[in-house]
Amino acid sequence: MANFSTNxxxxxxxxxxxxxxxxxxxxxxxxxxxxxxxxRVRIRKLISGKVLEKTFRSGESVEGADVLDTELAYLxxxxxxxxxxxxxxxxxxxxxxKAVGDNVKWLVENDLCTITLWNGxxxxxxxxxxxxxxxxxxxxxxxxxxxxxxxxxxxxxxxxVVRVPxxxxxxxxxxxxxxxxxxxxxxQK
Amino acid sequence: xxxxxxxAWHPQADIETLHARAHLLHSIRAFFAARSVxxxxxxxxxxxxxxxxYIESFxxxxxxxxxxxxxxxxxxxxLQTSPExxxxxxxxxxxxxxxQICKVFRQEQSGRRHxxxxxxxxxxxxxxDHHDLMQEVDAFLxxxxxxxxxxxxxxxxxxxxxxxxxxxxxxxxQLVNHVDTLGILAGTADEFSxxxxxxxxxxxxxxxxxxxxxPLLVHSFPxxxxxxxxxxxxDPRTADRFEAYVAGMExxxxxxxxADAPEQRQRFESDNRVRARAGQPEIPQDEHLxxxxxxxxxxxxxxxxxxDRLLMLKMQRADIQDVxxxxxxxx
Numbered sequence: 352m353a354n355f356s357t358n359x360x361x362x363x364x365x366x367x368x369x370x371x372x373x374x375x376x377x378x379x380x381x382x383x384x385x386x387x388x389x390x391r392v393r394i395r396k397l398i399s400g401k402v403l404e405k406t407f408r409s410g411e412s413v414e415g416a417d418v419l420d421t422e423l424a425y426l427x428x429x430x431x432x433x434x435x436x437x438x439x440x441x442x443x444x445x446x447x448x449k450a451v452g453d454n455v456k457w458l459v460e461n462d463l464c465t466i467t468l469w470n471g472x473x474x475x476x477x478x479x480x481x482x483x484x485x486x487x488x489x490x491x492x493x494x495x496x497x498x499x500x501x502x503x504x505x506x507x508x509x510x511x512v513v514r515v516p517x518x519x520x521x522x523x524x525x526x527x528x529x530x531x532x533x534x535x536x537x538x539q540k
Numbered sequence: 541x542x543x544x545x546x547x548a549w550h551p552q553a554d555i556e557t558l559h560a561r562a563h564l565l566h567s568i569r570a571f572f573a574a575r576s577v578x579x580x581x582x583x584x585x586x587x588x589x590x591x592x593x594y595i596e597s598f599x600x601x602x603x604x605x606x607x608x609x610x611x612x613x614x615x616x617x618x619l620q621t622s623p624e625x626x627x628x629x630x631x632x633x634x635x636x637x638x639x640q641i642c643k644v645f646r647q648e649q650s651g652r653r654h655x656x657x658x659x660x661x662x663x664x665x666x667x668x669d670h671h672d673l674m675q676e677v678d679a680f681l682x683x684x685x686x687x688x689x690x691x692x693x694x695x696x697x698x699x700x701x702x703x704x705x706x707x708x709x710x711x712x713x714q715l716v717n718h719v720d721t722l723g724i725l726a727g728t729a730d731e732f733s734x735x736x737x738x739x740x741x742x743x744x745x746x747x748x749x750x751x752x753x754x755p756l757l758v759h760s761f762p763x764x765x766x767x768x769x770x771x772x773x774x775d776p777r778t779a780d781r782f783e784a785y786v787a788g789m790e791x792x793x794x795x796x797x798x799a800d801a802p803e804q805r806q807r808f809e810s811d812n813r814v815r816a817r818a819g820q821p822e823i824p825q826d827e828h829l830x831x832x833x834x835x836x837x838x839x840x841x842x843x844x845x846x847x848d849r850l851l852m853l854k855m856q857r858a859d860i861q862d863v864x865x866x867x868x869x870x871x
Contacts, residue, residue, distance in 0.1 A: 368726060380648070383790065387739060403723075
């Protein structure tokens with residue numbers, strides 16, 4: 352993989368730091384009137400998801416990370432691995448539990464997920480912004496409540512628990528925003 | 541503002557900001573006229589450049605032509621990184637107090653506070669030391685920004701107040717440990733010099749806190765960061781240098797000026813040795829300046845202030861690009 356000098360740093364560039372691939376979120380050039388220039392960088396570690404701030408000496412070179420985002424359809428899990436397929440080449444790839452993490456509760460068959468590959472291996476799985484899931488259990492709501500004041504918890508088919516308005520019932524399919532984990536609407540039929 | 545996509549021909553600064561810049565220049569000239577400080581002009585293009593290892597000049601070149609067929613370009617001189625040397629030659633010749641508003645050029649990345657070409661205000665006061673000049677900088681900031689009177693603090697007291705370390709007595713090992721514990725650097729701190737690490741702590745930890753309620757003038761920098769300032773007569777660990785901070789941003793850098801020609805020569809030579817070791821180009825030292833200093837520089841203090849940053853503060857803009865008609869990318 353190529354090396355990048357700090358003057359090539361910009362948001363979106365993938366570099367290696369402490370043996371972990373990272374995504375640069377923000378790069379700021381810091382130069383005191385007299386003395387060494389620095390690049391202060393906000394960075395997301397792609398495996399742990401941690402966001403941190405690090406400073407490089409300006410002009411320093413850093414190893415690039417071979418990181419690629421790819422859109423793949425979720426197929427199934429065999430209990431240990433989660434299998435995805437490229438809808439154009441039909442090539443399949445398996446992500447482990449660590450890569451899927453908490454997002455397991457948003458995996459819906461045939462949904463297109465963004466799989467981040469590092470050296471060809473999946474390191475993160477990002478579900479679509481909205482997924483549709485069936486409610487398998489929720490308390491019957493009070494009749495006439497349409498304002499959704501407060502709401503109630505509902506368990507979805509994947510095990511995810513979200514707060515829904517009182518008028519939504521077991522057996523209905525709802526649309527959930529996976530970034531916030533919040534109810535968005537009833538699914539369009 | 542910075543996010544607004546404008547066609548490439550279009551100025552980045554809005555028309556209101558152009559008016560504010562013109563007004564600011566007018567009020568600066570009024571400030572110095574009232575104090576009988578003489579406005580001067582000196583060359584932007586010169587045979588000499590700065591030797592400071594941390595400041596890289598642009599070279600000007602003559603392109604190939606019928607009269608110049610040897611090489612593609614021939615070197616024609618350096619674009620100034622500051623008007624300091626020719627202004628000191630004027631002082632040595634008996635100009636008295638002088639100021640200049642000029643363009644300077646430094647090979648730097650563009651950033652929120654940096655543009656490779658920027659406007660500097662530099663002034664010299666004969667008979668002032670750095671404390672007298674700090675008072676005038678305070679008056680200048682109140683005049684141009686309508687801000688509260690400035691506070692002053694020493695470099696040492698500032699480190700003790702914010703980081704509980706003494707920058708003048710801390711050992712290199714202690715400093716390395718301190719920086720590593722803070723986890724600021726991508727690598728380890730022991731690859732950096734003592735002054736680099738002090739600068740790092742200053743710009744990352746201290747500077748963002750400075751000058752929010754009122755301007756802050758920081759003085760008595762470590763002697764190792766003296767640049768062109770005198771070493772303090774009472775405490776040789778410090779240099780007679782100050783910097784002005786407003787709203788977490790460095791705005792000005794001032795010196796009680798070094799008048800000693802042999803010491804100036806030594807500093808030029810030591811800078812060029814550092815440059816040679818680091819594989820940077822060596823820069824011809826300004827013999828005219830050394831001759832002028834040998835002739836005699838009157839006791840004086842001088843300060844350089846970034847006018848684009850001053851305008852940022854006046855217009856409350858976070859990005860220098862927004863106060864420049866045509867920042868480097870559009871120049």
